[in-house]
Amino acid sequence: MNLTVDQLHEARRATDDPLFADLAGDAQISFEFFPPKNAKMETTLWDSVKTLEPLNPRFVSVTYGAGGSTRERTHATVRRIVEETPIQAAAHLTCVDASKAEIEEVIGDYWDAGVRHIVALRGDPPRKGDTFEPFRPHPEGYASAAELVAGIKAFKPFEVSVAAYPEVHPEADCPQADLDNLKRKLDAGATRAITQFFFSAENFFRFRDAVAAAGIDAEIVPGILPVSNVATTQRIAGMCGAAIPPWMNRLFEGLDELPAARQLIAATVAAEMCRKLYAGGVREFHFYTLNRAELSYAICHLLGMRPHGPDQTS
Known part of the structure; x- marks a missing residue:
């Protein structure tokens, strides 16, 4: 990792002062949700959206199930965010089991609903147990995320985000092939890449350096997953x-029946990593909320973010 003088100064301050003391609150944040399956889950999701809204996220994204399995629920969730909040909503979209005509219909519906941001992914086919079937392009569809990005940009002038993998996509032949694929997606018209979650700031910094060395100068946003259930996260x-990392498994041992303690530790671990990222110059963070607001809100608060609004101080 190549640090600037300012970043070295910030890194020293992070070790000399209380870890989260008087941060500037200059980070930009975004959040990911998944579409609810029932009325109770919808209430939880909407409570989370409204809790996080005052932090002024630059966008929130809503995921899209394998094979378009959540298409209607994703669209309904995105539409509600557009209609009932000032937040920019980004809709996930994949290539799986869809023709180009079907995808064009979906993105046309999003455009008509006021959505101007798509998270374009190749997508994973439906799972069998804990494994995915091999990806097979629809005979009349897009074969890759790069093709999907190009198709979206040719149809409407959406802002497009794509995925990146600090620890290499499991289907990639090698790290260089993964970087080449990322460059194809960005060259096709994507604005930024949001990374898969990771648990070591150093992994992100190494990836950021590799991205720069590959001639990629687009925004690379770290994806942050606060972990409270290690078994689920492992899967x-x-x-x-x-x-x-093994230390994370040890950290959560013995807490199965202590959910509040798990939450506290989860927030602490994720916030510490975010602080290291901040010390290394990162100012954009994307949080995988799992439709809960508490952990993401706490981490953002520690990073100096404060509510925005007519009756709130910023």
Whole structure:
């Protein structure tokens, strides 16, 4: 990692002073949600959106199930965010089991609903147990995320975000092939890349350096997953190529029946990593909320973010 003089000064301040003392609150944040499956989950989701809204996120994204399985619920959630909040809503979209005509219909619906931001992903086919079937392009569809990005940009002038993998996509032949694919997506018209979650700031910094060395100058936003259930996270991480350090397993041992303690530790671990990222010059963060606001809100607060609004101080 190559640090500037300002970053070295900030890194020294982070070690000499209380870790989160008097941060400037100059980070930009965004949040990811998934569409609710029932009325109770919808209430939880909407409570989370309204809790996080005063932090003035630059956008919130809503995921899209394998094979378009949540298409209607994703669209309904995105539409409600657009209609009932001032937040920019970004809709996830994948290539899986969809023709180009079907995808054009989906993005046309989003455009008509006022959505101007798409998170374009190749997508994963439906799972069998804990494994995915091999990806097979629809015969009349897009074969990759780069093709999808190009198709979206040709249809309407959406802002487009794509995915990046600090620990290499599990299907990539090698790190260079993964970087080449990322460059294709950005060259096709994407604005930024949001990373898969990771649990070591150094992993992100190494990836950021590799991205720069590859001639990529687009915004690379770290994806942050506050972990309170290690077993679930291990399962997800195993499918997306993210490593969980052994110390994290040890840290959560014995807390199965103590949810409040798990929450506290989860926030502490994620906030510490975010502080290291901040010390290394990162000013953009994307939080995978799992439709809960508490952990993400606490971390943002520690990073100096404060509510914005007519009756609130910024």
